[in-house]
Amino acid sequence: MAEKVSPTLDKRVARSRATVLMETYRQLSEGGIGGVSIDAVSKRSGVSKTTIYRHWPSRSALLLEACASFGAPARVPGTGSLRGDLHALLTSLAGALDGTPWSKAYPSILDAAERDPEIATVQKQLHAAFMAPFEAVLQRACAAGEASLQGRATSELVARLVGPLFFRRWFSREAIDGRFVDAIIDAALK
Amino acid sequence: MAEKVSPTLDKRVARSRATVLMETYRQLSEGGIGGVSIDAVSKRSGVSKTTIYRHWPSRSALLLEACASFGAPARVPGTGSLRGDLHALLTSLAGALDGTPWSKAYPSILDAAERDPEIATVQKQLHAAFMAPFEAVLQRACAAGEASLQGRATSELVARLVGPLFFRRWFSREAIDGRFVDAIIDAALK
Incomplete structure (x- = not known):
């Protein structure tokens, strides 16, 4: 039987994702697409690069979601x-x-x-x-x-x-x- | 009385200017505006930076002329x-x-x-x-x-x-x- 994911963990994941997206979007707005670096996103958001790559397999995937979720x-x-x-x-x-x-x-x-x-x-x-x-x-x-x-x-x-x-x-x-x-x-x- | 500029010198100046503009435009087309560097333009065109800055007071002035003379x-x-x-x-x-x-x-x-x-x-x-x-x-x-x-x-x-x-x-x-x-x-x- 699959382990249940606790609602607290779910919330924490959602919060990290949102923080990463927000920081990506901030870098994008400030310096254009060339200004977005996964290193810097990780540093500023406090979310590890491993976690970032678990959610988004590539820089483009992250950029796409950052753009899509803000410029709705x-x-x-x-x-x-x-x-x-x-x-x-x-x-x-x-x-x-x-x-x-x-x-x-x-x-x-x-x-x-x-x-x-x-x-x-x-x-x-x-x-x-x-x-x-x-x-x-x-x-x-x-x-x-x-x-x-x-x-x-x-x-x-x-x-x-x-x-x-x-x-x-x-x-x-x-x-x-x-x-x-x-x-x-x-x-x-x- | 002002010294006369020889036609040979005139031609040489015109040629350097054209070479610099062409190289600037090449870099612009390849890597976008961020890809244009006066250092690299000087190196690739063989025209010294001093000469480049004599003709164009700033990077923007050079970019403007490079764009204007090609995308006529x-x-x-x-x-x-x-x-x-x-x-x-x-x-x-x-x-x-x-x-x-x-x-x-x-x-x-x-x-x-x-x-x-x-x-x-x-x-x-x-x-x-x-x-x-x-x-x-x-x-x-x-x-x-x-x-x-x-x-x-x-x-x-x-x-x-x-x-x-x-x-x-x-x-x-x-x-x-x-x-x-x-x-x-x-x-x-x-």
Whole structure:
């Protein structure tokens, strides 16, 4: 018969995991992906490297979970209209892009993905998770016969909705205000 | 009377400058911005550090010129129609984004810009140079009374035209084909 894990031990494990993830995320936000070292995470979190590697088989696995658990993707909204759903998603995205640690750290993941196939996989999974709610609301509206979406590929619409916001945050470094969000939605639904 | 600089010396200076810029760009493409070191540029190009610093007062100045001289912005097209001009610019941009050293290196500049104000200035200047032809054709068409542009801010249109291409290259990593370019232009001119 398998030994029962005591609730106290469970809690302790959960706490160590959370501490490691938090410290990883802190290093990521401060110095980009190049700034994350398992040595330093272990030292600063007080969790041994052996324990860290027991939970995460590789540095990439740790990075993926650190990113995924903090820069959490939005939930799928259900406002009753496609316009309302897109407004909720883009407004939430605009907030997530506004000076948050996640938005400061993300370019370092894009950069590393250009050279490191393991990080490219991390970036691909992160991106898919972040875009999932957009795809969900577009596909739901399409299935419901929304006229403005007929004959359009979902992936094209996602690029037209999200691309301009990413452009303003990381490339042109312009503010993303409500008027801009509305203009992007208007253009997508025309 | 000022001493005349001999044409031979002029040529030699031009050659050293070109060698240094090429080596800087090579390092940038290979390892991102963190991979560029003046020491290594000097060693590999055979141009002394003193000479390098005579031409470029700082590492950022060298990086800016290396990027600007290789990832050259497109010229302003004159096809006779706004649609034709945008098609020429976006097709050329799609080519520049397709696996070129420039497109591999650019995220490292975005990343460094998040933490280093000098690199943020470099990125700002690069971005302005890359977007200038888009702004030029939009403003020319606007001045000529192009109906589809009335009441729209140029900066919003640039984000809607270029943002989706950047999104596909660096975020979703999807191909940018002619059909996608046409869809982006159609949406912008509707």
